[in-house]
Amino acid sequence: MEPLNIESTPKTPSIKFLEDEGTVEIKGRSIPENSIEFYKPLVDWLEEYASNPLKKTVVNIQLEYFNTSSSKCILDVFKKLEAIHKSKHDVVINWYYEEDDEDMLEAGEDYESIIRVPFKMIEVVE
Amino acid sequence: MSFNLKEYYSNLSKGDVILAYKGSITSEMINDILEGVEKKLEDADEDSKLRKKIYNILVESLQNLFHHIEITHEGILEELEPKFGVLVVIRENDSYKVITGNFINSRRIKFLKEKIDKINSLSKDELKDMYKFILNHQKLSAKGGGGLGLVDIARKSGNKLEYDFHNYNDDYYFFNLTISV
Numbered sequence: 001m002e003p004l005n006i007e008s009t010p011k012t013p014s015i016k017f018l019e020d021e022g023t024v025e026i027k028g029r030s031i032p033e034n035s036i037e038f039y040k041p042l043v044d045w046l047e048e049y050a051s052n053p054l055k056k057t058v059v060n061i062q063l064e065y066f067n068t069s070s071s072k073c074i075l076d077v078f079k080k081l082e083a084i085h086k087s088k089h090d091v092v093i094n095w096y097y098e099e100d101d102e103d104m105l106e107a108g109e110d111y112e113s114i115i116r117v118p119f120k121m122i123e124v125v126e
Numbered sequence: 127m128s129f130n131l132k133e134y135y136s137n138l139s140k141g142d143v144i145l146a147y148k149g150s151i152t153s154e155m156i157n158d159i160l161e162g163v164e165k166k167l168e169d170a171d172e173d174s175k176l177r178k179k180i181y182n183i184l185v186e187s188l189q190n191l192f193h194h195i196e197i198t199h200e201g202i203l204e205e206l207e208p209k210f211g212v213l214v215v216i217r218e219n220d221s222y223k224v225i226t227g228n229f230i231n232s233r234r235i236k237f238l239k240e241k242i243d244k245i246n247s248l249s250k251d252e253l254k255d256m257y258k259f260i261l262n263h264q265k266l267s268a269k270g271g272g273g274l275g276l277v278d279i280a281r282k283s284g285n286k287l288e289y290d291f292h293n294y295n296d297d298y299y300f301f302n303l304t305i306s307v
Contacts, residue, residue, distance in 0.1 A: 010157065031160075031185050033153055033192055065178070067185050068274035075261055100175050103182070103282055110254070114262050 001052075004045050012038050013063060017045070022054040030066040030074070039073035046080035053084045062096035062124070063104070071107075078115045085117045094120045129292035129300045131204055135212060138225060144215040150207040151191045160184060163215055170217075179282050179307050180215070180222050186282075187226050187305065188213065190275045195228045201297050202229060224305045229298050235291055238301070245276055246286045253281050283307050 001019060008014035013028030032038045049057075059081060066074065078093065085091040093115075095108035105121060112119040139146045144166050147159060163184060167177045191211040199206050212227035230238070248256060257277045264273050280287055288304040 010161075031189075033156070033189055065182060065185065067182075067189060068278045069189065071261060071274060071278075072265075098174075101178060102175075103179065106254075110258055110261070114258060 001049060002045065004042070006041065015042055021058070022056050023058045023060060026059070026061045026063070029064050030070040032070070035069040035073045039077065043076055043080060046077065050080060050084050053089045056090035057081070057084060058092050058094065060094045060096065075111065075114065078111055078117065082115050082117050091117050092120060093117055094122055096122045096124050099123055099125045129294045131300070134227065134300070138214045142217040144217055146214045148212045150209050151188065151195060151211040152209065153192070156188045156192060159188065159213065176307065180224065182282050183224050183279050183305055183307060184215070186275045186279050187224055191226055191228060196231060199229055201295060222307045224307065225302065227300060227302045229294065230301045232297055232299060235299055241276060242287050242289055245280045253277060257281060279305055
């Protein structure tokens with residue numbers, strides 16, 4: 001599988017694929033004005049990954065902030081994961097949110113109600 | 127009486143002003159404002175939950191301006207930079223107000239007014255449903271806006287969106303949006 005390693009910026013998260021663990025990590029802030037452009041490499045990568053995925057894929061997503069423009073792209077990412085899950089491969093999405101950040105927990109629950117993939121809501125206590 | 131930008135801006139900038147900006151809404155300017163307000167809220171030792179809400183609302187408000195404001199202002203007799211907009215953040219007692227202002231072509235008012243009135247008529251759960259529906263059914267526009275900005279702002283704010291359209295001339299109104307957090 002092609003490596004996937006995108007460094008974070010003040011407006012965009014880091015994105016990494018750890019092949020040994022079968023884990024995709026998305027971490028940081030996602031508030032770019034043009035989110036389609038930013039998420040395209042990840043969506044393309046997942047498209048290719050879906051043709052021959054590992055038995056189990058774990059996605060850890062830990063965002064401090066995300067804008068509504070990113071929210072659509074994140075849904076696209078999750079839809080790719082849903083397709084992998086449908087093809088009888090294990091997929092888990094771990095949605096991290098900071099202690100007391102009810103808005104972020106609720107955002108995760110919004111996705112959970114749309115996407116047919118098991119979600120785990122994980123509170124990060126400082 | 128026709129709308130007076132100077133008067134409007136100086137009235138807004140009274141009280142406990144965290145930030146007041148008028149000028150071109152560019153990507154770099156958005157970065158600077160976000161960084162500045164974030165630092166001020168941290169310095170003020172504001173509760174992290176409130177800080178996050180304000181930051182989120184600020185991002186959406188600025189990006190709404192960025193994606194939707196008029197690029198040029200033909201027929202407006204003010205010296206305006208392209209993509210002109212106003213942003214003010216004020217502290218009032220224990221809450222904050224995020225206020226945006228921009229000139230808007232008269233033709234676009236009806237759509238915007240109906241959208242805000244619709245959002246204001248919804249309960250918390252109905253807003254959640256509206257958000258999820260738009261998220262799942264509408265494509266991102268070429269501009270990058272997803273039609274979710276105002277819905278998200280209303281959800282995070284928990285209050286009704288206050289707005290006014292001030293008549294400027296035949297072609298333009300000035301749109302003021304006040305978000306309380």
